[in-house]
Amino acid sequence: MASLFASSGDGLASRLGLSPWVLYSAAGFTFYAIVCSSLRFQRLKTMRKRLNFPDRESLSRMTNEDAQKIVSYISTYEFPLLYDFSLRYAIFKTYAVDNIGNLLYKVSDLARPTKASKRYDDTQVLFASYAEFPPGSEYLAKSVARTNFLHAPYRQSGKISNADMLYVLFESMYQPVRFMRLYEWREMSDMEVAAVATFWKYIGEMMEIDYEAELGKKEWKDGIEFMEDVERWAIEYENKHLGPSPEIGKLGTVLVELLLSAYPKFSREPGYKILMVLMGERMRDAFSFPEPGVPESALTYPLLLARKLFIRYLCLPRIYPAKFISQPDPVTGRIKHYHYLKDPWYSPPTFWSRWGPEGLMRRAFGLKVAGDGGAAMLPDGFLFEDVGPEDKMGKGVDETARLTRLAQTKVSASACPFALPRKG
Known part of the structure; x- marks a missing residue:
């Protein structure tokens, strides 16, 4: 033969x-x-079969726990790089909103080049905590409670509105779906879209966002319908509030410089041009950034297409999850951070992180590795009271504990948030 x-x-x-x-x-x-x-595609098929979501109709019985499991596998196995980037993009876009951007420029460490690095990583570890810890868990409640504590003065004074909070939530659930559709090796399935929406809906409930006040309703048949309703509302919100101002332009410049400073010098100029392409016209105008030329667009989209095809047809699926944060230390409760941007905040200085392939590459290009900066970087990991501006570090412990207990009452892990009561 x-x-x-x-x-x-x-x-x-x-x-x-x-x-x-x-x-x-x-x-x-x-x-x-x-x-x-x-x-x-095997992992998607396995997840759909294991959780028993064969079609759109079945999505109405998705629980908060189901949604968190699906989002966790999306963000750590299926699309870790672009899922993370899409959330960064989402948060960056919300800074172009008049209320949010102007307030951040006045009061936030994000607008101060020497302090922006920590605040940026703080946002990332909070978002990673939402996906890492399941509904009903103490550490999910702690992560949301710390967020609520940091937002409380501005919400109570009316400087951040319920609508502003809902828009941030919308971008956080919409941009991952959009990025996977446009740039990843496959788009999200209905099950995954519903899970992302359900996941952010219960996070929003723990943040006490009033959906009915903005959307005029409080019941939906599934996560997809919820996202579609919020998207229609967000279009009108953007038309009213997404626009340029000197403060927003300055804030955008600081954050882009922070982002590019985390990469080798030779890549910063092309990286800036690629970033301008990915932002799109609306977002560039809001931050007063320049329009990219044809060469930048001609480079960006073929690179993204090549990556998409390479992963789809030449890369075997990931065996081990991408880890952004650790589980809490059983003794100290501290959580380690493995995916810092520029400065190694909360990152343990292990031999591998300092002298492994990534560490050696970072050293070669003059970038910081875990352990650089010493004790100031909290290399043993963070407690949630460490998260926030420098003047809030270690403060609000009692209030955060109270908000933690309150947040735990808002969400049930086994609840089906879209199970409508039967009529008649």
Whole structure:
């Protein structure tokens, strides 16, 4: 049989004027691509079967616990890089809102180049905590409670409105769906879209966002319908509140410079141009950023397409999850951070983090590695009372504890938030 196959291959190769090894390599490459593509969808099929969400109708019984499990696997196995980037993008976009951006410029460490790094990473560890810790858990409640504590003075004074909070929530659930549709190796399934919306809906409930006040209703058949309603509302909100101002422009400049400073110097200029392309016209105008030229667009989109095809057909699915934060230390309760932007806030100085491939590459380009900055970077990890501006570090412990207890009453892990009461 082998000789027949070899003979047939040699004959075809000779008719085409090629070496037999060219045909064998092409056949092997094609087989590998088919296997990769097939295996890449296996985890989605397994998750759908295990949680029993075969169709749109079944999504109405998705619980908060189901939603968190799905979001966790999306963010750590399926799309870790772009899921993380899409959330960064989402938060950055909310800074272009008049109330939010102008307030941040006046009062936030994000507007101060020497302090922006910590505040940026603080936002990331809070968002990572939402996805890492399941509904009903103490540490999810703590992460939301710390967020509520930091927002409380501005919400109570009316400087941040309920509508502003809902818009931040909308961008946080919408941008991951949009980014995967446009740039990842596959778009999210209905199950995953519903999970993302359900996940953020219960986070919003713990943050005491009043949906009915903005949307005029409080019942939806599933997470997809909820997201669609919020999206329609957000379009009107953007038309009223997303626009340029000197303060927003200055805030945007500080944050873009922070983002680019986390990468090697040679990549910063092209990185800036690519970022301008990805922002889109509306967001660039809000921050008063320049419009990119044709060369930048011609570079950006082919690179994204090449990445999409490479992952889809040439990369086997991830075996181990991407870890952004650790589980709390059983003794100290501290949580370690593994994905800092510029400065190694809360990142443990292990041999691997300092001298592994990533550490060596960062050193080669003059970037910081875990352990640089000493004790000031809290290398043993963070407690939630460490999260926030420098003048709030270690403060509000009792109030955060009270808000933690309150947040735990807002969400049930096993609740089906879209299960409507039967009529009649």
